[in-house]
Amino acid sequence: MNDLPTSSRWPGRLALATALLTFPLVFVGGGVTSKDAGMVYPTAPLSNDALINPPGWTERSETFLEHGHRLIGWSVGSAALLTAVTALVVEPRRWVRWLAIAALAAIAFQGSMGIWRVNHDSVRWAIVHGVWGQLCFATVASVALVTSRCWLDRAERVESPLALPLQLTAVVLAICLAVQLVLGVLTRQSAWGFEWHVLGAMVVTVLAGRVCFRVFADLPRSRALRRAAGGLLVLFCLQLTLGMAALAVTGGSSSHVKNPTLVEWVIPTLHVAAGALILATAVCTMLLAFRLVVSSADPSEARQGAEVAQT
Amino acid sequence: MTRQRSTPWLALGTGAVALAVYPASTLAGSLVGKTTFSDKNGPAEGRVKLKLDTDCTAANSGNAVGSEDVIVNKSDGTLRNVIVYVKNAPKRESAKDDETSQESIVLDQKGCTYHPHVLTLMTGRKLTVKNSDRMLHNIHGLPQINPGFNLSQHFGATEDITFVKPEIFKVKCDVHPWMSAWIGVFNHPYHAVSDKDGAYRIDDLPAGDYEVVAVHEVYGEVTQKVTVKDGEPAELSFEIARPKK
Structure with missing residues (x-):
C-alpha cells in the first residue's frame, strides 16, 4: 500500500x-x-x-x-x-x-x-x-x-527474530566499505595501502555475503530488501572481477601508469564506479534493514512502527 | 720586426687584463667526462616509441618519436640527459653575479615533447617556457621546495619563470601525459647535462676538492670525488646502473 x-x-x-x-x-x-x-x-x-x-x-x-x-x-x-x-x-x-x-x-x-x-x-x-x-x-x-x-510502503514491513543481527551486520558492512573506500583511494592516488585494500576486500566480501544470506534465508517476503541484497551480490561479483582486472592492467596503482591505454584507465575507473555503487547499495540496504525488518520478539513494536511510518 | 717584438708584450697585457676581469676563469680548471650506463644490475630500459595522438603525430610529420627518459647509445653505452653538478661548490648569490647568464634559457614544447628534455640553470636565471605546437599544452612543474606552477599555453605563448631555491624536479604536461622534462636549479654555475654522446663539461671551476653528483631521472644518482687544479682539465666519468631491487 x-x-x-x-x-x-x-x-x-x-x-x-x-x-x-x-x-x-x-x-x-x-x-x-x-x-x-x-x-x-x-x-x-x-x-x-x-x-x-x-x-x-x-x-x-x-x-x-x-x-x-x-x-x-x-x-x-x-x-x-x-x-x-x-x-x-x-x-x-x-x-x-x-x-x-x-x-x-x-x-x-x-x-x-x-x-x-x-x-x-x-x-x-x-x-x-x-x-x-x-x-x-x-x-x-x-x-x-x-x-x-x-x-x-507499509506492506513491505516484515518481522524476523534475526532483525538485530541483520541490522548490526549491515551497519558494520557500511562502515567497513567506507574504510575500504579510503584504502582504495589511497592505493590509487599514492600507491600506498594496496595490501590493506586487498585485505579489506576479503572482509567486506564476507560481511556482504552474510547480509545477503540473512536476507535471502530469513526474509523471503521482503521484496525491497531482497532486491537490494541481490544488487549487492551482483555488484560484489562484478567488483571482485574488476579489482582483479585492474590489478592485472595497472599493477595495483593508477599512479604507476603513465599515458594509460583505454583499457588501462577504463577498468580501474569502472572499479571505482562499482565501489561507489556498492557503498550506496550497502547504505540503502542498511537503511531498509532498519526500516522494514522488525524484531518478532516484540510484535507490538512492529505494529507501532508501521503506524508511525509517516512521522 | 716591430710586430714580432710587440706580440709578447701584447699577450702579457691581455693576460693581465683578463686576470683582473676574470680571475676565476684563469685560476680555475674544467671538469669533463662521460656518463655511461652500467648493466651490472640488469639491462637498461629500451627506448619506447611514444603513443602520440593524431595531432601530435602530425606535428612530428608522421615520424615516430621515442621516449627520452632512458637513452643509452648502443655503440659505447653512454647515457644521455644526466645532470652532473658539483655538490660542495662555492655558492653565488644569484645569476645576477654572472653576466653571461642573463639571457634566458628556453624550454620549448614542440612536437609534443619538451626541448630540451633535461636542463639546468642557476637560481634567479630566467626560464622561458614556450609552446611551438598548434595545440594546447599545460606546463605543470612539480617542485618540492620552490613554489609549484601550472601554466596553460596555446600556440605561440611564452612565459618566464625564475626559481629561488636549488632543487631538481619534474615538469609534465597533463594534456599529453607522455610529455615530461626535468629541471635542475642550482645556486652556483657548476652544473651541466650530458649530451647526445653522454659527454658533459663544467668550466671555470675553482681549484679544490669536490664531490660531484650525477643524477638520472630513472636510475638515480651517483656521487664521486675529484680534485681540480688550476688551468688543468680534470676528468671524471660516471657509471650509472639500474638500482638494485
Missing part, C-alpha cells in the same frame, strides 16, 4: 535524478584520476577562463574528462539544490528535509574541495575529494531511498 501524498513525490523524483547524475560524476571523476588529468586546467572553477566551452576541450580525453567532470559537477549541485528546496517546501518529514539539506551541503563542500584541490595543486585534497565524492553519492542515494514509494 502506498500512502505517500502526491505532492511529496517530487523530492523523491528529484533525489533520484540527482543520484542518477551523481553516478556519472563519480565515474568521470575516477577517469580523471586514472588519466592523471586533474590538473589539465591550472585553475578552477573556470577551465582556461571558460565556464562552459573552453577551446579544444573535446579534442583530448584528458581535457574532456576534467572539464566534463566540472560540468556534471555543476549539474549535480543544481539538482541537489532543487531537491533540497523542494523537500523544504513539500516534504512533511523534518528529518528527510534535513537529510536533503545535508546532501546539498556535502555536495557543495565536495565542489569547493575540487576547486581548492586544483587551485592549490594538492594531492592530499585530491584524496579527500575522491573519498568524499563517494560518500556524497551514498548520501544522495539515501535521500532518493527515503523519499521513494517503497520506503513508505
Whole structure:
C-alpha cells in the first residue's frame, strides 16, 4: 500500500535524478584520476577562463574528462539544490528535509574541495575529494531511498527474530566499505595501502555475503530488501572481477601508469564506479534493514512502527 | 720586426687584463667526462616509441618519436640527459653575479615533447617556457621546495619563470601525459647535462676538492670525488646502473 501524498513525490523524483547524475560524476571523476588529468586546467572553477566551452576541450580525453567532470559537477549541485528546496517546501518529514539539506551541503563542500584541490595543486585534497565524492553519492542515494514509494510502503514491513543481527551486520558492512573506500583511494592516488585494500576486500566480501544470506534465508517476503541484497551480490561479483582486472592492467596503482591505454584507465575507473555503487547499495540496504525488518520478539513494536511510518 | 717584438708584450697585457676581469676563469680548471650506463644490475630500459595522438603525430610529420627518459647509445653505452653538478661548490648569490647568464634559457614544447628534455640553470636565471605546437599544452612543474606552477599555453605563448631555491624536479604536461622534462636549479654555475654522446663539461671551476653528483631521472644518482687544479682539465666519468631491487 502506498500512502505517500502526491505532492511529496517530487523530492523523491528529484533525489533520484540527482543520484542518477551523481553516478556519472563519480565515474568521470575516477577517469580523471586514472588519466592523471586533474590538473589539465591550472585553475578552477573556470577551465582556461571558460565556464562552459573552453577551446579544444573535446579534442583530448584528458581535457574532456576534467572539464566534463566540472560540468556534471555543476549539474549535480543544481539538482541537489532543487531537491533540497523542494523537500523544504513539500516534504512533511523534518528529518528527510534535513537529510536533503545535508546532501546539498556535502555536495557543495565536495565542489569547493575540487576547486581548492586544483587551485592549490594538492594531492592530499585530491584524496579527500575522491573519498568524499563517494560518500556524497551514498548520501544522495539515501535521500532518493527515503523519499521513494517503497520506503513508505507499509506492506513491505516484515518481522524476523534475526532483525538485530541483520541490522548490526549491515551497519558494520557500511562502515567497513567506507574504510575500504579510503584504502582504495589511497592505493590509487599514492600507491600506498594496496595490501590493506586487498585485505579489506576479503572482509567486506564476507560481511556482504552474510547480509545477503540473512536476507535471502530469513526474509523471503521482503521484496525491497531482497532486491537490494541481490544488487549487492551482483555488484560484489562484478567488483571482485574488476579489482582483479585492474590489478592485472595497472599493477595495483593508477599512479604507476603513465599515458594509460583505454583499457588501462577504463577498468580501474569502472572499479571505482562499482565501489561507489556498492557503498550506496550497502547504505540503502542498511537503511531498509532498519526500516522494514522488525524484531518478532516484540510484535507490538512492529505494529507501532508501521503506524508511525509517516512521522 | 716591430710586430714580432710587440706580440709578447701584447699577450702579457691581455693576460693581465683578463686576470683582473676574470680571475676565476684563469685560476680555475674544467671538469669533463662521460656518463655511461652500467648493466651490472640488469639491462637498461629500451627506448619506447611514444603513443602520440593524431595531432601530435602530425606535428612530428608522421615520424615516430621515442621516449627520452632512458637513452643509452648502443655503440659505447653512454647515457644521455644526466645532470652532473658539483655538490660542495662555492655558492653565488644569484645569476645576477654572472653576466653571461642573463639571457634566458628556453624550454620549448614542440612536437609534443619538451626541448630540451633535461636542463639546468642557476637560481634567479630566467626560464622561458614556450609552446611551438598548434595545440594546447599545460606546463605543470612539480617542485618540492620552490613554489609549484601550472601554466596553460596555446600556440605561440611564452612565459618566464625564475626559481629561488636549488632543487631538481619534474615538469609534465597533463594534456599529453607522455610529455615530461626535468629541471635542475642550482645556486652556483657548476652544473651541466650530458649530451647526445653522454659527454658533459663544467668550466671555470675553482681549484679544490669536490664531490660531484650525477643524477638520472630513472636510475638515480651517483656521487664521486675529484680534485681540480688550476688551468688543468680534470676528468671524471660516471657509471650509472639500474638500482638494485
